[in-house]
Amino acid sequence: MAAIYRRIFCGIALLQAFVASSPLPLDTMPRYFQNTPITRRQVSVSQIEHELGPLLSPNSAIFLPSDPEWANVNERWNTLAPPDIEIVVQPAEESDVPIIVRYCNDNSFEFLAVNRGHGFTTSLGTFKGVQIDLKQLTAINIEKDRKSALFQGGAWAREVIGTLWDRGYVTSGHGRYEGLYGLVADNIIHLNVVLADGSVISVNKTSHNDLLWAMKGAGHNFGIVTSFKLKIYPKKVETWHYHNYFWTQDKLETVFEELNKIQDHGKSPVLLGSSYGQIYMNQSLSKTEAILWWTFAYAGAASEAENILRPFNQIEAISEEMGDVPYPDIVTPQNTDIASCGSAAYAISTVLLQTYNITAQRQIYDLFNRNAALYPELAETSRLYYEGYAVKGMQAVASASTAYPHRDENHLAFFATAVPKGSDLSDPAKTWAKDSWDLWNAGQPTRKPATYVNYATGNQYELLESIYGYESWRLERLRGLKNKYDPNNRFRFFVPIVAADEEPKRIHG
Numbered sequence: 001m002a003a004i005y006r007r008i009f010c011g012i013a014l015l016q017a018f019v020a021s022s023p024l025p026l027d028t029m030p031r032y033f034q035n036t037p038i039t040r041r042q043v044s045v046s047q048i049e050h051e052l053g054p055l056l057s058p059n060s061a062i063f064l065p066s067d068p069e070w071a072n073v074n075e076r077w078n079t080l081a082p083p084d085i086e087i088v089v090q091p092a093e094e095s096d097v098p099i100i101v102r103y104c105n106d107n108s109f110e111f112l113a114v115n116r117g118h119g120f121t122t123s124l125g126t127f128k129g130v131q132i133d134l135k136q137l138t139a140i141n142i143e144k145d146r147k148s149a150l151f152q153g154g155a156w157a158r159e160v161i162g163t164l165w166d167r168g169y170v171t172s173g174h175g176r177y178e179g180l181y182g183l184v185a186d187n188i189i190h191l192n193v194v195l196a197d198g199s200v201i202s203v204n205k206t207s208h209n210d211l212l213w214a215m216k217g218a219g220h221n222f223g224i225v226t227s228f229k230l231k232i233y234p235k236k237v238e239t240w241h242y243h244n245y246f247w248t249q250d251k252l253e254t255v256f257e258e259l260n261k262i263q264d265h266g267k268s269p270v271l272l273g274s275s276y277g278q279i280y281m282n283q284s285l286s287k288t289e290a291i292l293w294w295t296f297a298y299a300g301a302a303s304e305a306e307n308i309l310r311p312f313n314q315i316e317a318i319s320e321e322m323g324d325v326p327y328p329d330i331v332t333p334q335n336t337d338i339a340s341c342g343s344a345a346y347a348i349s350t351v352l353l354q355t356y357n358i359t360a361q362r363q364i365y366d367l368f369n370r371n372a373a374l375y376p377e378l379a380e381t382s383r384l385y386y387e388g389y390a391v392k393g394m395q396a397v398a399s400a401s402t403a404y405p406h407r408d409e410n411h412l413a414f415f416a417t418a419v420p421k422g423s424d425l426s427d428p429a430k431t432w433a434k435d436s437w438d439l440w441n442a443g444q445p446t447r448k449p450a451t452y453v454n455y456a457t458g459n460q461y462e463l464l465e466s467i468y469g470y471e472s473w474r475l476e477r478l479r480g481l482k483n484k485y486d487p488n489n490r491f492r493f494f495v496p497i498v499a500a501d502e503e504p505k506r507i508h509g
Contacts, residue, residue: 043107045087048130052089052103059092059136073133076117080345080419081125081458083112083493088131094152094192094226097132101224102198104130105490112493113224116156118341119494120348122458127493137226142167148189152227158338162328169232170327172393174454176240176273176297179390180233185216185404186397187231193223196490200226214481217403217453218468220494221478222485240273240297240330241305243312243322246285247292251315252365255292256356258311263388265355266410269308270390271299276334277386279365281372281379285318290368294386295334299327344381345421347429348457349437350414352406352450360443364436371432378429381418384436386411403478405469406450413440414455434461456495467495 049062063073064087073088091097097113104111110129134154140163142149149171151160157173164170172181181187191203193215201223203212214222247255259275262268277294285291296312298305302324306313323333331337364384372379388411399407415436419429437459441449451457451466468474478497482489489498 043109048087048107048109052100055099055103056089056091056096057093060096061090061092061136063088063090074117074131075343076119077341077343078118078120078346078348079343080347081122083124083127083131084129085112085131086129088133090133090136092136094137097134097194097224097226098198098200100130100132101194101196105196105198110493111490113153115154120346120350120454120458121456121495123496123499124493125458132224134224134226139227140164142169142232143229147231148229149232150227150229153225158328158331164232165235165326165328168235170235171230171232174452175389176299176327176330177233178394179268179270179273179392181231182393182397183404184230185402186394188212188216188228189231190229191215191219191225192227193225195223196486196488210481211485213401214403214478217405218478218497221482221491221497223491235327237299238326239324240299240327241302241322241324242295242297242330242333243305243309244293244295244320244333245312245315245317246282246319247294247315247317248286249289249292249365249369251317252292252362253358254315255294255312256358256361258315259388260355260358261311262308263355263410266391266395266408268388268390268392270392272305272308272390273297273299274334274390275386275388276336277384277388278335279368279384280382288373290365290372291318297330297334342418344418345426346416346418347426347433348414348416348455349433349459350412350451350455350457351437351440352409352452353411353413353440353444354409354447355444356411357443360439364439367432367435367439371428375425375428375432377420377423378417378425378432382416382432384413384415386413388412403468403474404453405471405474406452409450409452412452412455434459437461453495458495464497468497 045064049064053062063070074085076082089100091100101111110127111132112127112129113132113134115134137152137154138159139152140149140155140160149164160171170177172178172187173184189204193201193203195201201208203215205212211222219225274297275294277292279290279292282291296309298308302322325333368382368384372382391410395407397407399405415433417429417432419426448470449463449466451462453467456462456467465475468478475497482497492498
């Protein structure tokens with residue numbers, strides 16, 4: 001059971017240090033008696049619990065590996081290269097986070113802040129230390145101006161969408177409202193940030209404005225956001241219309257041609273918030289060939305949506321389904337709710353695209369079919385995923401104004417397959433992922449590979465510039481800010497601009 005501590009116990013660990021036999025070993029000597037901080041050796045997780053617990057606010061929790069809840073608090077979507085978590089701390093108040101960071105610094109422990117555990121990247125596998133789990137920090141408060149809301153750092157999509165909707169509002173993100181309002185980064189007004197040294201700063205246009213630029217696209221390299229203020233917007237419709245299609249492979253070229261037409265180089269209707277697709281083996285529809293599944297969501301009446309979707313309605317489908325639901329419920333028919341996520345060791349490759357190359361899409365499909373036949377154990381969980389959004393709002397923001405570099409990209413695609421535990425299929429799975437990536441990029445030969453930062457995988461062929469931008473000034477600016485705000489490279493585990501195995505001195509741009 002999680003150990004929950006109250007302030008009445010503050011000072012116990014310090015008292016024990018004074019009454020212990022003298023002299024104190026260097027690795028247990030209080031930091032303020034040391035001329036130079038010394039790494040502690042053989043510090044047990046129970047000792048960390050005993051020392052840190054009394055310093056935290058009531059209802060904060062510490063989980064040890066022996067705790068029955070350990071597996072739950074460490075659950076991740078991708079377990080291919082998971083972080084090595086030695087102890088989990090769940091702060092109950094924002095003010096606990098800097099205390100935890102300073103404790104880790106004083107005792108030479110690495111720390112990793114986590115919200116939902118959906119990171120793709122294998123760079124997380126280089127971490128070993130204390131996980132700061134923000135899931136108790138979920139407060140959402142609408143500001144008096146009714147144009148913004150304050151979210152704590154542990155709030156996640158389902159809570160944000162549902163809470164705002166019930167109060168008559170929506171907000172944006174890399175998602176269905178992107179066409180109207182842009183990215184999350186474009187709507188940030190203010191952030192409360194804990195830096196690597198445990199100090200707490202306000203980040204906005206008048207305070208640490210340079211860091212505000214970096215936080216909008218690369219913030220995980222600089223600090224822990226304990227809360228932030230974001231623009232919100234009145235909801236304008238009561239229901240969203242969805243239409244889902246199942247197509248056989250002979251319709252592939254026609255489907256992608258129509259997708260390119262409706263997207264029209266970023267000019268897709270702003271209310272057609274999302275078009276998601278999957279290519280996968282569906283045994284109930286075909287035993288031998290992968291099928292195409294596509295889903296569209298429209299912020300408005302079914303009649304308006306179906307008029308836009310007329311070209312797709314003319315493509316003969318195996319099956320179709322449609323309906324109208326409130327915005328918080330659209331995730332279920334579009335297969336993006338929490339039930340669609342399963343924990344496994346996934347081999348992944350991911351790309352950003354301006355448009356779909358039809359020839360490349362056929363090649364990727366054929367590769368999928370061949371490998372599904374060769375590796376039936378992989379075929380069951382293998383997917384080609386496609387994400388399309390209305391992008392007008394995102395592209396209306398000047399590219400140089402934030403650290404996010406890829407405003408000229410219109411589609412996100414990735415391949416994923418779960419490697420069965422204990423199997424020898426890891427290499428074939430990774431090869432399948434790489435081959436798909438190669439074909440996607442071969443389909444746009446005049447452009448450099450681009451990667452959405454939140455879907456970055458850590459694959460060796462995934463260049464840092466593909467994530468943070470090929471313009472030399474972007475990484476130079478980010479690394480200059482890294483030297484200023486995190487000179488010891490403490491935040492280096494999630495898609496780092498400076499690799500975990502690099503010395504801090506090498507981060508100079």
